[in-house]
Amino acid sequence: MKSIAAALLGLIAFSASAEERVLNLYSARHYQTDEALYANFTRQTGIAINRIEAKEDELLERIRNEGAASPADIFITVDAARLAKADELGLFAPVKSRLLEQRIPAHLRSADWFAFSTRARVIIYNKDAVKAADVQSYQDLAKPALKGQVCTRSGAHPYNLSLMASIIAHQGEAKAEEWARGVVANFARQPKGGDTDQIKAVAAGECGAAISNSYYLVRLLRSEKPEDKKAMEKVGIVWPDQKGHGAHINVSGGGMLKTAPHKEAAVKFLEYLASDEAQTYFANGNNEWPAVPTVKVANPALESLGQFKADTLPIATLAKNAALAQKIYDRAGWK
Ligand code: FE
Numbered sequence: 001m002k003s004i005a006a007a008l009l010g011l012i013a014f015s016a017s018a019e020e021r022v023l024n025l026y027s028a029r030h031y032q033t034d035e036a037l038y039a040n041f042t043r044q045t046g047i048a049i050n051r052i053e054a055k056e057d058e059l060l061e062r063i064r065n066e067g068a069a070s071p072a073d074i075f076i077t078v079d080a081a082r083l084a085k086a087d088e089l090g091l092f093a094p095v096k097s098r099l100l101e102q103r104i105p106a107h108l109r110s111a112d113w114f115a116f117s118t119r120a121r122v123i124i125y126n127k128d129a130v131k132a133a134d135v136q137s138y139q140d141l142a143k144p145a146l147k148g149q150v151c152t153r154s155g156a157h158p159y160n161l162s163l164m165a166s167i168i169a170h171q172g173e174a175k176a177e178e179w180a181r182g183v184v185a186n187f188a189r190q191p192k193g194g195d196t197d198q199i200k201a202v203a204a205g206e207c208g209a210a211i212s213n214s215y216y217l218v219r220l221l222r223s224e225k226p227e228d229k230k231a232m233e234k235v236g237i238v239w240p241d242q243k244g245h246g247a248h249i250n251v252s253g254g255g256m257l258k259t260a261p262h263k264e265a266a267v268k269f270l271e272y273l274a275s276d277e278a279q280t281y282f283a284n285g286n287n288e289w290p291a292v293p294t295v296k297v298a299n300p301a302l303e304s305l306g307q308f309k310a311d312t313l314p315i316a317t318l319a320k321n322a323a324l325a326q327k328i329y330d331r332a333g334w335k
Pocket of ligand 1 (some may be wrong): 213
């Protein structure tokens with residue numbers, strides 16, 4: 001009897017401490033490889049992950065509404081502009097980790113958040129309608145030669161805000177606005193749809209050129225659907241600005257929340273995401289490149305895009321210019 005009571009006590013003590021071995025993750029990612037990504041963390045650390053998945057902006061809203069009582073430990077999202085928004089709202093806590101500083105290049109982190117994968121914003125063109133030589137840079141999209149040929153998604157979308165933010169950083173506000181006006185003057189249609197819609201419109205000949213994040217192209221390249229294969233035969237891909245600053249790079253990443261109830265587990269998780277194993281899952285899940293430069297991912301479709309020069313502008317700079325980027329698009333009429 002005595003031994004059963006002791007055993008029970010032991011059990012209670014164990015479950016109480018086990019309750020602490022959790023991490024609450026708010027994630028805007030939902031890829032097949034994520035299951036393995038999280039299972040590995042739990043196997044390595046004994047820390048269970050409670051995951052809440054929703055759209056980026058919904059998660060941000062939720063964290064704000066929950067305030068100090070939020071159970072969220074980690075927020076993971078895509079795009080520098082969204083990371084910046086979370087940062088501006090004061091949601092992230094600074095994380096000091098030698099491991100993260102060693103693994104994640106300086107231009108891919110701030111004091112408050114870390115990028116774990118990168119994507120490029122590339123130019124695509126219809127091979128029958130446009131010459132590759134005419135779309136070698138983002139600037140080319142604003143030249144009169146492409147009148148009535150350019151398709152794009154909304155200027156309010158974070159991907160385009162971050163691209164504009166990089167142009168502001170490199171060329172200043174006035175030149176950036178001139179660029180936006182030039183692109184608007186070249187619109188084949190009013191901005192609509194996502195990046196995949198632009199790729200398909202280029203393939204269909206509705207537009208001569210467009211911009212897209214690299215992983216949407218890889219997704220179509222990996223697609224088994226005959227219509228996707230056919231579409232990709234029509235489309236040429238250009239790494240922009242190879243003679244200048246290099247292709248604009250964006251990230252997915254995350255950070256620890258200021259109100260995180262499990263701070264130790266949260267830092268462990270961020271460090272785990274920078275490990276070789278996690279980097280492979282994280283990048284491959286969405287056909288992106290690992291943020292840790294020594295990690296190599298076997299993704300033939302991604303590799304088929306080839307090598308390129310990437311802009312090394314600090315992602316934190318993009319984040320800072322996001323608000324001005326929106327103002328410039330508004331002034332230029334890029335809806
Ligand atoms: Fe996307």
